[in-house]
Structure formats: structure tokens, C-alpha cells
Amino acid sequence: MGLTTPDLSVNIGKIKMKNPVTVASGTFGSGQEMADFYDLGRLGAITVKGTSLEPWPGNDYPRTVETSSGMLNAIGLQNDGLDAFVNEKLPFLRQFDVPVIVNVVGQSVDEYARVSEVLGKTEGVHGLELNVSCPNVKKGCLAFGNSPEGIAEVVSAVRSVTDLTLITKLSPNVTDVVSIAKTAVEAGSDALSLINTLLGVAIDPWQKKFRLANITGGLSGPAIKPIALRMVWQVAQAVDVPIIGMGGIMNATDAVEFMLAGADAVAVGTGNFVNPMAAVEIIEGIQEYLMSTNVSDIKQIVGVVGK
Amino acid sequence: MKGIYNCEVIAQSEVSPGVIRSLLRCPEIACQAQPGQFVNVQVSATTTDPLLRRPFSVHAVYPSEGLFSLLYVLVGKGTAMMTKITSGENISVVGPLGRGFDLGNSPDAQHILVAGGCGAAPLHFLSDRLCALWGCKNVKVLVGSRSKDAVLCEAEFISHGVEVEVSTDDGTYGHHGLVTELLKRHLDSSLSTLHSPTRIYSCGPNAMMREVARIAHEAGVSSCQVSLENNMACGLGVCMGCVQKIKGAVPGDTSGTDWHRERVCKDGPVFNAEDIIWD
Numbered sequence: 062m063g064l065t066t067p068d069l070s071v072n073i074g075k076i077k078m079k080n081p082v083t084v085a086s087g088t089f090g091s092g093q094e095m096a097d098f099y100d101l102g103r104l105g106a107i108t109v110k111g112t113s114l115e116p117w118p119g120n121d122y123p124r125t126v127e128t129s130s131g132m133l134n135a136i137g138l139q140n141d142g143l144d145a146f147v148n149e150k151l152p153f154l155r156q157f158d159v160p161v162i163v164n165v166v167g168q169s170v171d172e173y174a175r176v177s178e179v180l181g182k183t184e185g186v187h188g189l190e191l192n193v194s195c196p197n198v199k200k201g202c203l204a205f206g207n208s209p210e211g212i213a214e215v216v217s218a219v220r221s222v223t224d225l226t227l228i229t230k231l232s233p234n235v236t237d238v239v240s241i242a243k244t245a246v247e248a249g250s251d252a253l254s255l256i257n258t259l260l261g262v263a264i265d266p267w268q269k270k271f272r273l274a275n276i277t278g279g280l281s282g283p284a285i286k287p288i289a290l291r292m293v294w295q296v297a298q299a300v301d302v303p304i305i306g307m308g309g310i311m312n313a314t315d316a317v318e319f320m321l322a323g324a325d326a327v328a329v330g331t332g333n334f335v336n337p338m339a340a341v342e343i344i345e346g347i348q349e350y351l352m353s354t355n356v357s358d359i360k361q362i363v364g365v366v367g368k
Numbered sequence: 369m370k371g372i373y374n375c376e377v378i379a380q381s382e383v384s385p386g387v388i389r390s391l392l393r394c395p396e397i398a399c400q401a402q403p404g405q406f407v408n409v410q411v412s413a414t415t416t417d418p419l420l421r422r423p424f425s426v427h428a429v430y431p432s433e434g435l436f437s438l439l440y441v442l443v444g445k446g447t448a449m450m451t452k453i454t455s456g457e458n459i460s461v462v463g464p465l466g467r468g469f470d471l472g473n474s475p476d477a478q479h480i481l482v483a484g485g486c487g488a489a490p491l492h493f494l495s496d497r498l499c500a501l502w503g504c505k506n507v508k509v510l511v512g513s514r515s516k517d518a519v520l521c522e523a524e525f526i527s528h529g530v531e532v533e534v535s536t537d538d539g540t541y542g543h544h545g546l547v548t549e550l551l552k553r554h555l556d557s558s559l560s561t562l563h564s565p566t567r568i569y570s571c572g573p574n575a576m577m578r579e580v581a582r583i584a585h586e587a588g589v590s591s592c593q594v595s596l597e598n599n600m601a602c603g604l605g606v607c608m609g610c611v612q613k614i615k616g617a618v619p620g621d622t623s624g625t626d627w628h629r630e631r632v633c634k635d636g637p638v639f640n641a642e643d644i645i646w647d
């Protein structure tokens with residue numbers, strides 16, 4: 062007992078992950094820059110940066126600022142667009158034995174559907190994460206994620222054009238995350254991921270001005286972990302689909318806490334910046350935790366707290 | 369190749385008020401780093417405040433000893449914590465990162481290095497390499513600082529064997545005024561007589577580099593490179609946080625926009641001054 066290697070595999074819809082650890086969209090680029098540090102095939106899945114139909118220039122600089130145990134970002138979803146992703150980024154990722162989840166963004170319901178339709182027919186894409194929760198763009202995104210109607214519209218439009226596993230990424234910037242989660246599932250979402258960043262501002266007291274060019278940004282990092290844990294726990298009680306939990310995960314202990322709260326898998330975001338090896342160290346740490354607590358299958362710990 | 373290294377701090381010393389030189393053991397970085405590249409330092413492994421790593425240029429390398437050094441100014445929380453690290457302790461360093469200076473390919477080019485404040489940090493490593501590559505007689509360094517006690521690396525540049533000129537804002541040492549005035553003077557006096565190409569390399573406050581770029585452009589200097597220090601979150605090219613506006617549309621962009629954004633941490637920190645849109 063105790064010494065046999067535990068089963069770390071989990072399924073998120075049709076996506077088979079060899080372990081429950083992925084990376085959070087926007088904190089890993091398209092993987093290429095991180096491949097110098099480790100074999101990307103060790104990850105449970107790779108979730109890439111938000112991708113829109115056409116290239117987006119993003120917001121003005123400064124775009125990031127550090128806060129107590131966290132950071133604000135207002136990148137504004139700068140990305141090279143769908144064609145560049147499919148033609149220039151994806152071929153690199155196909156070399157690795159790892160499912161690829163593409164984070165999809167759009168300024169209209171139609172844009173979400175068109176990006177998703179193309180990706181659904183593209184070899185090497187295993188899942189779509191619908192970002193209806195980015196707080197940093199004026200049009201689209203959070204405008205949809207804020208209301209059950211908006212979510213329902215985006216998810217069903219995408220559902221009707223693809224059979225790929227659909228993961229809806231929820232915003233914490235809402236009063237009732239549970240009702241939004243239920244709506245996403247009813248509209249056809251196979252899984253949920255949460256949380257995206259929390260809307261915040263930072264002020265420079267000496268220059269008496271906002272620190273971010275965009276004024277507001279999204280808060281991530283250890284500072285948001287309690288909120289993320291609470292939301293994962295609440296949503297896990299209310300829905301039957303798999304959940305990918307994220308928000309301030311820096312080490313294996315954090316990751317285990319999310320799974321105990323009800324997450325089937327976890328994503329490492331800001332933690333990648335602090336320790337580029339964080340995701341693989343977390344995989345190893347989860348395995349050690351399971352062995353030291355005599356658990357043979359990771360699925361056994363999901364949601365055991367608060368049931 | 370870049371990596372995460374656990375580096376032993378060999379020594380830290382205050383070289384002028386509020387400026388610290390740190391000597392670190394890391395054979396990989398010492399052997400691989402190129403002038404203009406930087407490292408990302410975790411200032412404390414035990415706290416999440418400060419959370420992010422701090423970027424610092426490689427100031428010098430000693431490949432045969434497996435050592436490299438940083439030169440940093442005490443600015444805020446992170447650098448204050450760094451000063452507390454004692455010899456023998458280890459810190460986590462990611463690097464070498466970014467794209468460094470292009471040292472040119474002409475044996476008879478004149479190289480002018482323009483440093484503002486702590487911009488001397490990467491230029492020190494650069495002057496060392498330029499000397500090794502092209503000979504010190506072709507290298508000149510202009511060092512600008514606030515006042516006499518803030519002048520950085522003058523002795524080290526001289527010990528490389530390069531010619532150094534200093535300016536101070538308050539006139540307590542060297543030329544009274546801006547380092548860009550020294551540059552202008554130098555170009556005015558030498559360009560008419562020199563037939564060899566001139567290459568300028570600069571690191572310092574943005575306002576200074578912008579002026580360096582303008583002067584270089586007006587003088588028709590063949591290459592002017594600047595090293596930017598935009599705020600960074602990841603330093604790895606994955607967050608898109610450190611972007612700088614660069615002239616020219618991205619290939620395939622039909623929207624009519626004649627600029628795009630590049631990542632300072634990955635596509636830079638060294639850029640051709642001509643390409644930069646200074647805000």
C-alpha cells in the first residue's frame with residue numbers, strides 16, 4: 062500500500078488528461094516559450110491564449126502591475142488571430158502528447174461560433190474554453206459572461222457548430238456564479254472552468270494616477286485563491302459536469318485544495334510566471350500527496366470537502 | 369538555453385549609495401549570457417509579497433569561474449529584500465532571457481555606448497565584449513548620472529581600456545548637463561572626420577534613449593540600439609504584459625494600422641531605435 066503509483070488521469074468531457082493539471086489561458090502563450098523548461102507532454106492539457114477571428118492589438122501599456130500577493134493585468138486579449146494560431150502555433154503543439162484546449166474570445170456571438178467552428182475541424186485541437194469572462198475588453202467577453210442570457214446565447218451558438226468538448230470559463234465578477242454555471246451547462250457546456258480574474262484597480266499615490274493604462278485590470282495570483290475556492294465549491298454542488306479550478310494555484314497543496322473543493326482538474330496561471338516549472342512540480346506534488354494519504358485514484362478526492 | 373537556476377550569492381556590495389553589485393554563481397548563465405540579456409530574480413522564496421520576479425540585466429560574466437554579476441538600484445520592496453540576502457544563500461534565477469545587442473560585423477566601426485543611471489549595468493558587459501571582439505580603441509562610453517556619487521562603472525570601463533566621458537546633472541563631476549549633450553558633441557566633432565560606420569548602444573531612462581535615438585537619426589548614424597526596461601510580469605514572452613509599440617504593420621494586417629506591439633522581454637529588450645514609437 063501507499064507505494065503504488067496512483068491513477069492521476071481525469072476526463073474533462075471527451076478530453077482525456079493523464080493528470081489533472083493544465084495551465085491557465087494567457088499565462089502560457091501558445092506553449093512554445095515554456096518548452097525550453099520541460100517536455101510539454103508532461104502536462105494534463107495545454108490551454109492556450111485567447112484566440113479571436115482576426116488579430117487583436119490589445120490595450121495600451123502599462124498592462125500589468127503587481128499588488129499584494131497578486132497582480133492586475135489588462136492585456137486586452139492581444140493575439141495574432143485564428144489563422145496565425147492554426148498555421149503557426151498549433152503545428153508546434155502537435156508534436157507533444159498532450160491535449161490542446163483553445164481559449165476562444167469574440168466581440169459577437171457570431172465571432173465565438175466562427176472561431177469555434179474552424180477549431181472544431183482542426184486537427185490537434187481537443188477542447189474549446191469559451192472565455193466569456195475577460196474583464197479587459199470593451200466589447201464581447203464579460204458582456205456575455207455577466208448574464209445568464211448572454212452565456213446561454215454564446216454557448217448554444219457554439220454548441221450548434223461543433224462537437225468538441227466545450228468548457229465555459231466563468232467570471233467571478235458576478236453576484237450569483239451558480240445560476241450562471243447552471244445556464245452554461247443547460248446551454249450545452251460539457252464542463253466549466255473558474256475563475257477568471259477579478260476586476261480591480263491600482264493607484265500610484267505619488268503621481269496621483271491609475272497605474273494601468275486601461276485603469277481597470279484583472280486580479281490574479283494567491284490573493285484570489287479563497288474566492289476561487291469558494292466559487293468552485295459552490296458550483297460543484299450545483300452542477301454535474303467536470304470543473305477545472307483555478308485562481309492563485311502556486312503549488313501542489315493549493316491544487317489539492319481545489320480538488321477537495323470539487324474541481325476535477327486544475328489550472329496554473331500566474332504561478333507560471335513565478336516558477337516556470339510550477340505546473341510539473343504540482344503534478345509531482347499531487348502524486349506524492351495521494352501516495353502519502355493512501356489514495357489510489359485522484360478522482361476519489363474530488364469534492365470530498367463540503368459534500 | 370534559458371533555465372531556472374538556484375544560484376549561490378557569492379557577495380553583495382554597495383558600490384555607490386543605493387546601488388548594489390551582486391556576484392552570483394551559475395556556470396550556465398555565465399557561459400551563455402550575451403550582452404543585453406537579462407535574468408529574472410526571485411527576491412524571496414518564502415513570501416508571495418512581492419510575488420513576481422524582478423528583471424535585471426547581466427552586468428558582467430566570468431565564464432571560467434562560473435560567475436556573473438548584477439548591478440541594481442534600490443528602488444522598492446523587491447530590491448530592498450535582495451539587499452538582505454547574505455553570501456552563501458541561494459536565490460532562484462531564470463535566464464538568460466531576451467535578445468541582446470547586435471555587435472555588428474565591421475572591424476573598423478566606432479562603437480559609442482550611452483548610459484543613463486543604472487543603464488550602465490548592461491553596457492558594462494557590452495563594452496567588455498566589444499573590446500574583446502573589435503578592440504577597445506574603437507569603443508567609447510558616455511556615462512550620465514545625477515551627481516558625482518551616483519556615477520556608475522567609470523573605473524570598470526576605464527579598466528577595460530575604453531575611453532570614458534562622464535556627465536552629471538548637477539555638475540559635480542564631468543560635463544555639467546545631460547549625457548545626450550556629450551553624445552551630440554562627440555558626433556558633431558567626429559562624424560565629419562570619420563569614415564568608418566558609427567554604432568550607438570544605449571540604456572537608461574526612456575526620455576534619454578528617445579533623445580539618443582533622435583540625435584543618432586539626425587547624424588545619420590548607421591545603427592542605434594536601445595535597451596528598454598518596460599515593466600514585466602513573466603519575462604518569458606507568455607503574458608504580453610511588457611509590450612512596446614513598434615513601427616510597421618504586422619504582415620497580413622489589412623486594417624491600415626501602421627504599428628504593432630512587440631514583447632520587450634522576448635523580442636527585446638534591445639531594439640533598433642528607428643523601430644520604436646516612443647509614447
Ligand SMILES: Cc1cc2nc3c(=O)[nH]c(=O)nc-3n(C[C@H](O)[C@H](O)[C@H](O)COP(=O)(O)OP(=O)(O)OC[C@H]3O[C@@H](n4cnc5c(N)ncnc54)[C@H](O)[C@@H]3O)c2cc1C
Binds near residue numbers: 127423424440441
Ligand atoms: C530587461 C530589464 C533589465 C533591467 N535591468 C536592471 C538593472 O540591471 N539594474 C537595475 O537596477 N534595474 C534594472 N531593471 C529595473 C528593475 O527591474 C526594477 O528596478 C525592479 O524590478 C524594481 O523592483 P522593486 O521591487 O524594488 O520596485 P517596486 O517599485 O516595488 O516594483 C514593483 C513592480 O514593478 C516592477 N518594476 C518596477 N520598476 C521597474 C522597471 N524599471 N523595470 C521593470 N520592472 C519594474 C517590479 O518588477 C515589480 O513588479 C531592469 C528592468 C528590465 C525590464
Ligand SMILES: Cc1cc2nc3c(=O)[nH]c(=O)nc-3n(C[C@H](O)[C@H](O)[C@H](O)COP(=O)(O)O)c2cc1C
Binds near residue numbers: 110164
Ligand atoms: C496575464 C494574464 C493573461 C490572461 N489572459 C487570459 C485569456 O486570454 N483568456 C482567459 O480566459 N483568461 C486569461 N487570464 C486569466 C487566467 O487564465 C486565470 O483564469 C486567472 O489568472 C486566475 O488564475 P491564477 O490566479 O492562477 O493566475 C489571464 C491571466 C493573466 C494573469
Ligand code: FES
Binds near residue numbers: 600602608611631634
Ligand atoms: S513580461 Fe510577459 S510577455 Fe514580456
